[in-house]
Amino acid sequence: PESESESESVEGNTLVVDALTANGVSTIYGVVGIPVTDLARTAQDRGVRYLGFRNEQAAGHAAAAAGYLTGRPGICLTVSAPGFLNGLVALANATVNCFPMIQISGSSDRAIVDLEQGDYEELDQVATARPFTKAAYRVDSPELIGVGVGRAIRAAVSGRPGGVYLDLPANVLSASAVRTPPPQIVDPSPRQIPAPESVDRAVALLEQARRPLIVLGKGAAYARADAVIRELVEATGAPFLPMSMAKGLLPDDHPQSAAAARSLVLARADVVVLIGARLNWLLDHGRPPRWSADARFIQLDIFATEFDSNRPIEAPVLGDIASSVAALLAAIRRSRIAPVPEWREQIEASKRANIKRMDAQLHADVHPMDFAVALRAIRDVLDDHRDAIVVSEGANTLDSARNIIPIYAPRHRLDAGTWGVMGVGLGYAIAAAVETGEPVVAIEGDSAFGFSGMEIETICRYKLPVVVIVFNNGGVYRGDEVNAHSDDPAPTVLLHSSRYDTLIEAFGGIGYHAETPAQVAAALRSALTTAAPALIDCVIDPAVGTESGHLQMLNRPAREEEP
Ligand SMILES: Cc1ncc(Cc2csc(CCOP(=O)(O)OP(=O)(O)O)c2C)c(N)n1
Numbered sequence: 001p002e003s004e005s006e007s008e009s010v011e012g013n014t015l016v017v018d019a020l021t022a023n024g025v026s027t028i029y030g031v032v033g034i035p036v037t038d039l040a041r042t043a044q045d046r047g048v049r050y051l052g053f054r055n056e057q058a059a060g061h062a063a064a065a066a067g068y069l070t071g072r073p074g075i076c077l078t079v080s081a082p083g084f085l086n087g088l089v090a091l092a093n094a095t096v097n098c099f100p101m102i103q104i105s106g107s108s109d110r111a112i113v114d115l116e117q118g119d120y121e122e123l124d125q126v127a128t129a130r131p132f133t134k135a136a137y138r139v140d141s142p143e144l145i146g147v148g149v150g151r152a153i154r155a156a157v158s159g160r161p162g163g164v165y166l167d168l169p170a171n172v173l174s175a176s177a178v179r180t181p182p183p184q185i186v187d188p189s190p191r192q193i194p195a196p197e198s199v200d201r202a203v204a205l206l207e208q209a210r211r212p213l214i215v216l217g218k219g220a221a222y223a224r225a226d227a228v229i230r231e232l233v234e235a236t237g238a239p240f241l242p243m244s245m246a247k248g249l250l251p252d253d254h255p256q257s258a259a260a261a262r263s264l265v266l267a268r269a270d271v272v273v274l275i276g277a278r279l280n281w282l283l284d285h286g287r288p289p290r291w292s293a294d295a296r297f298i299q300l301d302i303f304a305t306e307f308d309s310n311r312p313i314e315a316p317v318l319g320d321i322a323s324s325v326a327a328l329l330a331a332i333r334r335s336r337i338a339p340v341p342e343w344r345e346q347i348e349a350s351k352r353a354n355i356k357r358m359d360a361q362l363h364a365d366v367h368p369m370d371f372a373v374a375l376r377a378i379r380d381v382l383d384d385h386r387d388a389i390v391v392s393e394g395a396n397t398l399d400s401a402r403n404i405i406p407i408y409a410p411r412h413r414l415d416a417g418t419w420g421v422m423g424v425g426l427g428y429a430i431a432a433a434v435e436t437g438e439p440v441v442a443i444e445g446d447s448a449f450g451f452s453g454m455e456i457e458t459i460c461r462y463k464l465p466v467v468v469i470v471f472n473n474g475g476v477y478r479g480d481e482v483n484a485h486s487d488d489p490a491p492t493v494l495l496h497s498s499r500y501d502t503l504i505e506a507f508g509g510i511g512y513h514a515e516t517p518a519q520v521a522a523a524l525r526s527a528l529t530t531a532a533p534a535l536i537d538c539v540i541d542p543a544v545g546t547e548s549g550h551l552q553m554l555n556r557p558a559r560e561e562e563p
Contacts, residue, residue, distance in 0.1 A: 012142040012173040013039045016104075017046050019149035019182035020075065027434065029053060029062040029427075030077030031086075034120070035106035035170035040077060051434065051462060053427070054454040056083050060090025060103060061427030061452070062434075064163070065414055067100035068222055069435045071189070073156035073164070074101045080108060080170075081121035085128070092132035093424070094163035097417045098219060100156040102164045103129075109171045110140060126167045134162030140169070142177035150183040157189040160303040161222070192302060194319035194327050202273075202298045202315035203331045209271035211343045212238040213258065215283070218245035218417070219276020219301065225322035226410045229275065232329045236273075237339040239265055239347050243277055244415050248407035259403075260358075261350035266290050268346075274299040276321045279310040280418065286311040300324040362404065368541040369517065371396050371471065375404040377517035378443065378469065381524045385439065388528065389432040391415065393425045394445020395549030396478075397471040401443045412438075416448075420551075423451030426468070430455065433464040439528055440466045446498070447476040453503070456535065460507035465531040467524065470500040471540050477549070479542020501537040509533035 016039055020028075027049045032040045040050050053059035056078045063074030074094075078087045084105040094101035108119035116122070129136040135155035139148035145168070152166040206212060214233055223229075230250050233240050239258035242249060250257065258265040266284075272295055279286035279297075286297070287310070298315040299307055307316040317324045362376035378401075382388055386408045392401045392415045407413045414428040426449075429442040449470045459466045473479040501511030512523035514536055527534035 008179055009176045010179045011038075011042075012145055012168070012175050012177070013042045015142055015145040015177065015179065015182070016149065016168065016173070017043045017048065018179070019146045021046060021048065022182040022184050023150070023153050023188075024072055025075055027051070027066065028075045028077050029059040029066070029431070030075075031056045031059055031079070031083055032077065033079035033083060035173055036077055036079055036104070036168075039104075039106075039168075039173060049434070050077075051430065051458070053458050055452065056086035057089050057423055058427035058430075058452040058455045058458075060087040060101070061093065061424045062431040063103070064090055064094035064097070064099040064101040065424075065428040065431035066435050067094065067156065067161065068097070068218075068414070069411055069432065071157065071222070071224060072100070073153055074099070074431065076101065076103045078103065078105045079121065080106045080125065081123040084123065084125050088129060088132060089421070089423070090427070091129065091163040091165060093417070093419050093421045095132060095134055096419045098161050098222070099163070100161035102152045102156050102166055104166045104168060106173065107138070107167050107169045109169055110138070126165065129165035129167075132163070133165045134160075136165040136167070138167035138169070139172055142172055142175045145172070146180070146182040150185050153185050154188045159189075159192075161189075189320075191323050192319045194300075194317045194324045196327075198315065198317045199324075199327045199331050202317055202328060203335045203337070205271055205296060205298055205315045206236065206273070206332070207336055209238075210340060211268050211270045212236060212273070212340065213265050213269035213271070214238050214240040214273045214275065215277045216240055216242045216246040216249050216275050217277025218243060220321055220325075221246045221249055221276070221411050223276060223321035223325075224410075225325055228322065228325050228329060232325050232332070235329060235332050236337060237344070238273070239344065241265060243282060244402045245411075245413055245417065246277070247402075248409045248412045251408040252406035253408070258347050258351070260354045261347045264350040265347060267292060269295055271295070272297050274301070275325065276300065278306060278418075282418065300328070358403070366541070368515065368539055369520075370541055370544040371400040372404065373517050374471065374520055374538050374540060375400055375443075377520040378441070378524060379405050381521050381528070382441065385528050388412070388439045388441050389414065389436060391425055391429045391432060391440060391442040392444070393422055393448040394443075394471060395448075395547075395551070396545035397443060397445035397448070397549075399549040405443070422448045425449065426452040426455035426459065429466045429468070430459060430462075430464060433466050434462075438465075439531060440464070441524070441528075442466060442468045444468060444470050445477075446470050446472045446474070446500070449500070456504050456509065456533070457507045459533045460504065460509045464533060467527040467534045467536065468504070469520075469524070469536045469538050471538050472498055472500060473540035473545060474498065474542040477547045478545045479540075499537055501535055504533065504535035507533075509535060512536045513539070515539045
C-alpha cells in the first residue's frame with residue numbers, strides 16, 4: 001500500500017515498483033522465485049499486471065515483443081543465475097532485433113560474489129550480460145534504485161532500441177530507505193532530426209533513379225509512423241519490398257508491393273531506399289548476384305555505424321524514422337521525381353507469373369498436406385480476420401507462411417526475425433494478445449513449437465485468445481528421413497503419431513486435429529470464433545520440405561546424390 005508520508009522508510013521492492021509505475025510500466029512478464037517474489041507481489045498490489053511463465057526465455061521473448069509492439073520497454077523479471085541465464089537468450093535477441101526490453105534479475109550480495117564465497121545462485125550477472133546487451137547496470141543501494149530504473153528505461157528506448165539488463169541484488173531489494181519521488185524520465189526516446197543536406201542528397205539520388213526500390217524494415221514498423229511512410233511510398237510511385245515484420249505497413253495487396261517479384265526487383269533496382277532495414281543476411285548483404293553491382297543506396301537509420309556495413313551508402317540519412325521519412329517526403333514533394341511506368345510494368349509481369357505459379361501450388365490436390373495447401377487454408381480464413389496478429393517460427397513453416405499469408409496492418413506479424421531464434425513463438429503470441437487485445441494466430445513448425453510448448457499452459461491459465469497451429473511433419477525441418485515417395489518397397493512412412501491437440505486439452509484449451517485443408521479451415525474458423533486458447537494439430541507430409549527451409553544457401557553443401 002502507498003505510504004501516507006514520503007518520509008516513511010520502505011523496502012527496495014517498493015522503490016522498484018515506484019520507479020517502474022512512475023514511468024508507465026503496467027505489465028511484467030517473468031518467473032518468480034528467490035529473491036524477486038516479493039517484488040512481483042508488490043507490483044501486483046500496485047495494479048501492475050504480472051504474467052507468470054513456465055520458463056524465463058519465453059517470458060523474455062514476451063517482454064521483447066511487448067517492447068516492439070508498444071514502443072515502451074517490455075519488462076522481464078527473473079531470479080538470479082539460472083533464471084537470469086534463461087532470460088539472457090531473449091535479452092540478446094531483443095538487442096539483435098532492436099526491441100526495447102529490460103531484464104530485471106535478482107542477484108547475490110555483491111561482496112559475496114566478488115570474493116566468490118559461494119552464495120546461493122552466485123553469478124556475476126552484470127559481467128555476463130554486458131556482451132549481449134545495449135547496456136547493463138547494477139544498483140548497489142536502495143537509494144539508487146530510481147536512478148537505475150530510469151537509466152535502464154532510457155537506454156532501452158532511446159536511439160536504436162535494445163535489450164538492457166538491470167541487476168538488483170537481494171540485499172538491496174530487502175533493504176529499507178526513505179521513500180522519495182522516483183525520477184520521471186523526460187522524453188526517453190527523443191526525436192533525432194536528419195540534417196537537411198542529407199535529405200537533399202537522398203532526393204538528388206532518387207531523381208536519377210530509373211528503377212527505384214523502397215525496402216521497409218521492422219525499424220520502420222517499430223517507428224509507428226505508418227501514415228507518413230505510406231505517403232512517402234505513394235508519393236514516389238516506387239515499388240516497395242517489406243521485410244517480414246514490416247509487412248502490413250502498407251497492405252500486402254497494395255499495387256506498389258513488389259513482394260511477389262522479389263528476385264526481379266533486388267537484381268534490377270538501380271536506386272534503393274532502405275527505411276529501418278539493415279543490409280544483413282536477410283537481404284543477402286546487398287551483394288551481387290542477388291543485387292545489381294550498380295545499385296546505389298539511400299539509407300534512413302537511427303544508428304550511424306549501420307551505414308556502409310555491407311554496401312557503400314551514397315545517401316545516409318541519420319535520424320529517427322518518423323522524422324527522416326517526414327523530411328524526405330517534404331523534399332520529394334518539392335522535387336522532380338517522376339513515375340517509372342516501364343519499371344512498374346516489368347514488375348507487374350513478374351508478379352503475375354509468380355502468383356500464377358504459386359496459385360497452382362496452393363490449390364494442389366496433395367495427401368498428406370504439404371506446407372502450401374495448409375497455409376492456403378489458413379490464408380483464406382484469416383482473410384476474414386484481418387485484425388488477427390500472426391506469429392511464426394520454424395523453417396519451412398516460417399518461410400512459406402511469410403510468402404503465403406498476407407498482412408494488412410502494421411505490426412501484425414511477429415516472427416523469428418534477424419537472429420532466426422526458435423522458441424520465440426509462444427512468448428510473442430502471449431505478449432501480442434496481452435498488449436493489443438487482438439486475436440493471435442501462431443503458425444509453428446513442430447520442432448520450433450517444442451522450444452516453448454509448455455507455455456500452452458500459460459496461455460490457458462490466462463485464457464488468452466491465442467490459436468497455435470502446429471505444422472506437424474514429425475521432425476526438425478522434414479519428418480522421417482525415409483522418403484515416403486521412394487519407389488523401392490521400403491516400409492511406408494507412417495505419419496507420425498504426435499497429437500499436439502491433446503496437449504492443450506490437458507490445460508483446458510480446445511484441441512483440433514486436421515489432415516485436410518478443409519479441416520484446417522474449419523478448425524481455425526471455430527477457434528477464432530470462440531476466442532479461447534486453442535491448438536490445431538496440422539498434419540503435414542513428413543517427406544516434404546527442405547532442411548532449414550529457404551536457407552539452403554546457408555546450409556551444408558548438398559550431398560552428391562541429392563538432386
Ligand atoms: C534456439 C535455436 N535452436 C536451434 C535452431 C536451428 C533451427 C532452425 S529452424 C529449426 C526448427 C525447424 O524444425 P520445424 O519443424 O520447426 O520446421 P519446419 O517443419 O521446417 O517448419 C531449428 C531447430 C535455431 N534457429 N534456434
